[in-house]
Amino acid sequence: DLELRRGWIRFSGMRGFGDGWAAGLSIPWYRNKITGQIGGFPASGVADGFGNVTLIGRKVLWEDCKRGAKLKAALGLDLPVGADDQSFGPDNIVTNGYFNSGRRIPLGWQPSSGTFNGLGSLAYGQSRDRFAWQALVAGKVYGMNDEDVKIGNVFLAAINSTYGITRDLAGSLGFTLRSQSDDEYPNSPLPVNGPELRGTTSHSAIVYVDAALRYNIKDVVTIGIGVRAPIMHPDDGMDPLEEFSIIFYPSVN
Numbered sequence: 001d002l003e004l005r006r007g008w009i010r011f012s013g014m015r016g017f018g019d020g021w022a023a024g025l026s027i028p029w030y031r032n033k034i035t036g037q038i039g040g041f042p043a044s045g046v047a048d049g050f051g052n053v054t055l056i057g058r059k060v061l062w063e064d065c066k067r068g069a070k071l072k073a074a075l076g077l078d079l080p081v082g083a084d085d086q087s088f089g090p091d092n093i094v095t096n097g098y099f100n101s102g103r104r105i106p107l108g109w110q111p112s113s114g115t116f117n118g119l120g121s122l123a124y125g126q127s128r129d130r131f132a133w134q135a136l137v138a139g140k141v142y143g144m145n146d147e148d149v150k151i152g153n154v155f156l157a158a159i160n161s162t163y164g165i166t167r168d169l170a171g172s173l174g175f176t177l178r179s180q181s182d183d184e185y186p187n188s189p190l191p192v193n194g195p196e197l198r199g200t201t202s203h204s205a206i207v208y209v210d211a212a213l214r215y216n217i218k219d220v221v222t223i224g225i226g227v228r229a230p231i232m233h234p235d236d237g238m239d240p241l242e243e244f245s246i247i248f249y250p251s252v253n
Contacts, residue, residue, distance in 0.1 A: 001037040002200070004109060004238065006030065008051070020060030027053050030111040038094040039196030045089050045103075049111040050082035054119070068127040076119035084114030084145065097190030097197050099147055106201060108151050108183055115143030115151075130164035147188075152181035152203055160210065168216040176228075179205040182237075204234030214247060221250050 007030070014024030031048040055077050062071040087103040088095035095103045107113060118141045125134030136158045142151040160174030180203035185192045192201045209231050214224030224247035230240050 001040075002043065003035050005033045005035075007032075014056070014058070020063070022058040024056040024058070025053070026056065028111075032109050032111065034088070034105065034109065038200060039198075041092045041094040041196075042090045043088055043092075043095055045087060045095075045105055047083065047086040047105050047110050049086075051111045052078040052113055052117065053081045054078050056119070068132075070125055072123045072125075074119075074121045074123075078113070078115070078117035078119065080112060080114045080116060080143075082112030082114075084110045084112045086110060093190065094196050098185055098188050098192070098201075099149070100187065100189060101146070106183070107145055107149050108201065113142055113151055114145045117142045121156075131161070132163075133159065133161040135159045148184070148186050149188075150184040152183050155179045158210075170214050170216075172210070172212045172214075174210045176208045176210055177205065178208065179203075199237050202237040204236050205232075206230055206234050206240065207232040212245075212247065216251070219251050221248070223248050 008028050010026060010028040012024065012026040014022050016022045028051040029049070030051050031046065034043060034045045034047075037043060056074055057076070058072060058074040060070055060072050063069065084107060085101075086105055088105055089103075091103055098104060098106050119138070121136055121138035123134055123136040125132065127133075136156070138156040138158075140154040142153060144150045156176060156178055158174060158176040160172060162170055162172040164170045182203055183192070183201040185201060188197075190196050192198075207230070208228045210226065210228050212224055212226035214222050216222050226245040226247055228243040228245075230242075233239055
């Protein structure tokens with residue numbers, strides 16, 4: 001009876017420096033719409049605005065140019081920018097059940113976590129002629145917000161491949177394992193694992209298939225479409241549906 005629709009636009013850029021170093025910045029804007037019921041009570045609302053701004057540093061640790069192989073590591077820091085205190089519309093026992101401050105929407109559904117968060121990843125990949133592949137492991141550790149609320153830490157493992165169909169058209173296919181610990185609400189008016197709020201703050205491991213097509217227009221701009229679909233549904237918590245994305249980035253020489 002509950003539906004959460006997430007939509008976002010993310011602006012990102014990265015600049016390379018000498019000796020394999022690069023630095024980047026990512027700025028997201030979210031619109032999260034909640035409809036339906038929680039525990040039999042009406043729960044609706046919209047949480048929109050800028051999310052956490054992420055600073056990223058990346059380093060090529062090892063490279064074999066003959067084999068087209070690279071080992072890369074990255075570290076990042078989320079800055080607590082954006083809204084983390086937007087509210088449900090209805091006023092009832094469940095919409096007041098997460099925070100003592102009233103009808104505040106759960107932190108994981110807000111545009112921003114409102115906390116400093118750490119990110120890290122390690123990736124290895126190879127490329128030759130039209131084909132390239134990369135394997136990656138990554139993690140995100142969340143900080144603590146008001147009332148000791150904390151979003152669950154995330155672990156990712158992924159493998160992705162790309163093939164150049166023509167000079168300007170490329171397709172990619174990959175698989176992603178996403179595992180997240182449950183969110184913590186130690187001071188909530190209602191127990192988040194109780195019958196009213198059960199499942200709304202818990203997470204399970206999910207496996208996705210990722211596919212995309214990208215087209216380079218006269219070496220000026222690349223556009224594309226992507227889809228992420230779950231092939232293994234969670235044992236508990238929110239059950240994700242397909243995600244669709246539009247890809248756009250300029251060519252930089």
